[in-house]
Amino acid sequence: MDFADLFTRSAREMAPLAQRRGLQVLFDYRGPLLRVESDEAALHQSVHRLCEAAIALVHDGFLFLSAQTTLHEAGLGDVAVSVAAAGARADDSRIGELLRSLGMTERRLAAQPGQGEEPGVATGVCPSTGAVVSFAADRTNGVLFALDLTLPASPMQEQDPPPDAAGARAWLVSDAPGHWESLVRRLQRLGWATSTFASGQQASRQLAALKPGMARPTLVIAAPSGNAFEGLDELRMRLPPGTQFVLATEPEPSVAPPAGVETIPWPFSPGELLALTRRAEDAHAAFSGLTMPAPLTFGDRPHALVVDDNSVNLLVASGLLQAAGFEVATACSGSEAIERCREQAPRLVLMDIHMPDMDGLEATRRLRALQREGALPHFAIVAATADTVGVGEASCRQAGMDGFLSKPLTLEAIQCELARVLRGNRKSLAA
Template sequence: METALDFAELFTHAARQGVGLAHNKGLSVLFDYTGPPVQLRVDRLQMARSLEQVFRAAIDLLDGGFVFFAAQVERVPSGRWKASVAAAASGHYASAAVWRQVFGELGLQGVDTMTDQALRAPEEAPLVGICAWTGAGLRFSFDPKEGSLLCLEQEFEAADPQAREPAPEPDAAGARAWLICEAMDTGRSMERRLQRLGWATRIFSSVEEAAAELEHMPQAHSRPALVLACESARLTLPRLRWLWALLPPATQVVLAATPGSPTLEQAGNERDIELRPYPFSPAELRQITQRVAGEPHAPSGDTQPSPLGFEHRRRALVVDDNAVNQMVATGMLQVLGFEVDTASDGLEAIDSCMRMAPDLVLMDLHMPGMDGLEATRRLRLLQREGAIPPFPIVASTADTTSQDACAQAGMDAHLPKPLDLAGLERHLRRLLPAPSF
């Protein structure tokens, strides 16, 4: 039965179950949601089953690597709202037998007649199907050199068609948020979402590192308004409570735990620290931000070279005609602190760079229309003419014989597919000035 609910909350709840499953398999998880807070008419039970099936499928396809759960809700010309959910995966894949079982459960067409080799071969067209729970369209794309992408799309009516446009998001206005996470991908993922809401962020790898920073801060410098930590074997509730005792009484202290963690059973009994399951929903982040909105903030005294605010985040352009490649590369670059635009061919890339020059271009080589080599030559010409500023252009390709051609076209580096997060970070640290990276 359809009821009025916030799709973001439903998506987050389903993603939490996926996070627990992924962590049990040793997979890294990225999470993101974009769109306004809007009440939609949705069958909660059926949609929850659909989302959980999509997330579980993406996880089951992998034996190791990372998954990226993302959703976007936007108004379409008809006045309805379209929800687009994507589960991208990259890494070491499970056996073909597992794939066949997953695809069969999803009801993707043509799987029962496909050979094992065809299951792992690049598809000219994605596998498609209809979700048995909701009737939403399903699409699966796979590139063995990059990853897999499972998408679900459905349109909904607004719960109240006469409702006003959603209220503006609250603004932390530069309030300081400290994130304490051992896992870089989790910390960067949360950092990006907080920065969207106006937080000035800083990431620490341990409670001890954050405590040392507090100890050496001059009294005149502001302490964080928010400390958000992710539970791990070494980052526990008692250790965070020790740090809490060193903070001003007004500081919000939140511990995020994976669903199923025994720590969450204490939620409601803690008077000093909030316990919440990971990932946080948009409503939870808005609530945390509203507590500091409108409050004045003293100078932080931060001297680290990298900017802390969303408006100063670096921008990257991913140029690739394959949707799987675009989303996987986008997820990796977001983990590394970039906001990401995409283009599907060389001409789109040039237009994008003319509108807003990026700090980095990640360029595929073989694309319809203008390929990556020609696009690079034209971008370098525009830079020599002073039409656009200089920026690194990095080849991202499965063509291992193209290094000389890439260098001759003016590319700064050559990265083989599938992309490796650590390798990508090493190249970017070499190519980008230290103060901006």
């Protein structure tokens, strides 16, 4: 069984349910494509029940679906599935009720003085696969379910190297660009240089403005919505022969696509992206020259470090920063944050305040001291805290922070604050 295809199929089936709850779906897959030996129906059900649970607990926010695979020489593969949701969260009693229905044992956490206990962490065993299932919640707006399995596995491709688009241009057209970000990141990992457009008309104007010798797109992906295919026919007519033109559709689209247009249900599977990239490898002539504005590659993505001792907050903040155009690393404490910055200086640090070992204020002071000594380059540090009373913005600025965000985090708040903090470097916030 192709695990990547199974995981993608689950995401496609869950996307309509998430969207009805007002959740924007972000999808990612990292690691080798594995053929795993497992009961396909049981594994499918295992992923489904966690997605359904996360969607039931949150609305008006984001659903992050991610999988990480690792292949061992002993013929075994590790599969880690994370299902996180951020938004308006269900109350504590509803969370407890759902966890009990999943057969999970909950360990509640102490809240602020006088506030009783709060949902914390829970563990259990999936009845379908026998896999370990974990749950965590933060105090405000996030929940996380994790599924970890070790299965007999082999690589889907024995010897073929992964394809590399080598800078070929991929244009993505949608009036909801936030939905593209996880796809942008995945394409860039495969060597694509990406540009995003809000409409077919905008992309057509850009194409018409390109001078001879400037590179045209080798791949165009469009997601019709609102006025469906408005402007896309004109764009298709302007594209060079051989350009791959793909419509990202719902699993069961309500509008028939134009004749001769390839359709792929969203989100795209790893195998589908590899196939699109392999087709581009032969179109070398389309890779030369420049487009305007210059498309972004994976190397252009700015790096950010998220620091938080709560696993839910880490995953949610990472997902939101990825949606804002960053490649993200994480740290669970202030001391670990300093180590990560020494290993690779980020463009931005999103710093929690209350952490054991070393809090965010002290970590910021030490990072600024290292920068004054010349041991680290300058980068922005932005506070992210739910304690806006005990630790205010003034204390954060005194410690050397550049900005301040209140939890629960939202994509809009992150984009606005980072636009202010990183003013003058628009490329750092580009998708």
